[in-house]
Amino acid sequence: MVRTLAASPSVSCGANVVLLSVSPRSAVLVLKHRAATAEINVGCNISIGRTRRTVRQQTAPAMSQRDMQHQDTGDGSASAADGYSPAGEVPPPASRMLDLPPALLDDIACRVMQLGARSQLPLTCRAFSQARLLHVPALRIQLGRQCCDQLLTPRVLAVLQARKSKLALTLWQPETEDSDSYNCGMRNQFAPTLQLPQTEYTQDYTELLAHALAKLDNCAAVEVCRLVSSGLYDPDKRKHLHCPPGLAQQLLGSFPSLTALTLDGLSVSSVALASLLSHPPLALQLQQLDIAHIISQNGDMPFCDEPGAVVPLFQGLQLKQLSMAAILFEQPGPSLLPSFQPLAQHLTQLHLESRDITYSDEDLSFLREFMQPLVLLQVLTISNHYGLEGLTELLQALPQLHTLQLPDAAVSGQQQLNTLLAATQITSLQLGGVRGLDASRADAPCSWQRLELTWERERLELQWIDWEAITHLPLHSLSQPLVLGRADIRVEDILDPKVAAAPHCLAQAIKVPVKIKDVRLTMMSPEQQERLGVITPALLQQQRVDLAQLVAMLQPLQCCGKVEVNDLHEVTAADVLALAPLCRDCTHFQLYGGSIKPSLEFWRQLVQLMPAVQEVTFLLTKECYCAAMHESLQLMAEQPWARQLHVIISYTFNAPEPPACWPAGSWLKAGVFNSSLWIK
16 A cells, blocks of 8 residues: 655645655655745646556646746747847846846856755746756756657757756666666666656667757767666666667767766677777767676676677777776686776776676786786776785786775785785775774874775675774874764663774874764664563663763764664654764764654754754654654744755554645645655
8 A cells, every 4th residue: 555645736835745665565755845935736646556656746836927928938039038138228127036137047046056946946937947957967868759859849959059067968768667676766866857757668778869869969068978778687678779880970969078978777789889989089089988887798798798709898999987897706718808908098097896796705816917008097996896815916017006996895804904004005095894903003104095994784794893993004194084984883882891982092093084974873782672562761761871872982073974873762852962963964864763752843953953964764763754743844844944854754554544634734835746656
């Protein structure tokens, strides 16, 4: 059963409401509050299927007669309503914002979008819709004959052709109606979109691309182009790019300033890809190429249409940055990587992404023969690779390398740390984590100026962050903040003196700040969870004592991007106050499990004490969609201190129905803009 909480037909304050799902048993309500006001007429069309369910909404701004006249200039020519006046005539004083000169209007629109109203601005009128196309840094256009014919109107094309600032453009073929959950989630990662409900489907991406390029003529602002399709991991839904002889010329005809090209989610033969890249004008112009997420005709072999037959891809190219998939295991037979020799005098950044499903940990020394020509390489990233064996031999072939990124590899033991310290040319280092450091090397000579530990413990099989191992690292040379990807702190850690003291010791050991991207505070041990029954006052009191101690432990580190609190019961405004020292710089705040006692004061404290927070999530938190929560949201929207927040509320399908007050309320400022159900 799917529950949709919709807006009333006409409302006067702004919000986005989206119903999603994070698992087959849960749904998520997304509410987006902002301080601006608008009148929006909302229409809803709900489609629910067995394997995929989507909710689509369309909105149309309620305009005055004056604005409608402004919008009805159908030929795209300038008029007095646009702020233009015939030569020799003095324009009358502007009484409305839309009467301002176009240059000033564009500047206002650009500044408004920078303040966070990017998705709502084009709904107000055509002038702002055009201004958005002139200033938005990235844009996605849905492919399809019908879509392109309706979306790429002469007015839109004229704006794109007149644009001067750099644009990153994605030409995207969406997933089918029965696509799997992976692809359903992919669309949430994209930029603002020109799209329509999908009415056509083809696995030939080439035909759809050619139709779009025929319309997108001479868009000189496009320097970055992404050719994207869904269905990569389902063989029956892969979209094929055939790269006919004229495709490269079409790309340059549409985007004469093109310097960066990405192919994502497409099935491309190596011969076809080589044909595309060998086009002389494109080869000379292209500086960045990303082919890390394509599939060749041979499936898992990225550059072998037939086993053992590697196609030369880079002849004539002058790439500075390259991202590509690779089979990172030593082969006794023919190589599985194309030759980098043609890029020897140009390539400075290389990203290799392992296609080994189990994550490769093979000796890296076999890469030396491939890397040997890249004497100018400065940045090397190898992802989905566990081990550090053979790193010394590889680095010896790269004399100019200063940045090494191994986000999935952990330093295990003193010998591997010594190997990294011996590579004195490395000034910027990214690793998965560190473990097994028995002796401190804190005072050892070190060339690192920047260090990041991603700490992906699911991949690295690291149970919790090893604070002691971090303090054994030589951090004295860092000139940029130490970045920790994730820190899981449990209530049990309070009783461990080493763990409790480690953040303080770390803060004292280095001269730069410590930034943690994701902090997770777990307020109940597994044993407490197993015997949890009635929530008693004693438990609540103990949790507050524990919370204060955990915050005090991490407070010396100060900078956190996301803070997640697990299993904290009866959360109130007082808990927001207690967490504030940890959340001053965080952009995401999440409660997982536990329960909440919602109130206006809760939101006031959160808005004022966590000024950087943009997204608030209640994930399976009891009482998060009760009448009291509805009332608190409604009251918050009416306050002068209210600001834009993205509020996500999840609840299980077998939970009680939401109160009747949810579907309509003045806190729904702009109604339903875009809505979908995501089965993960």
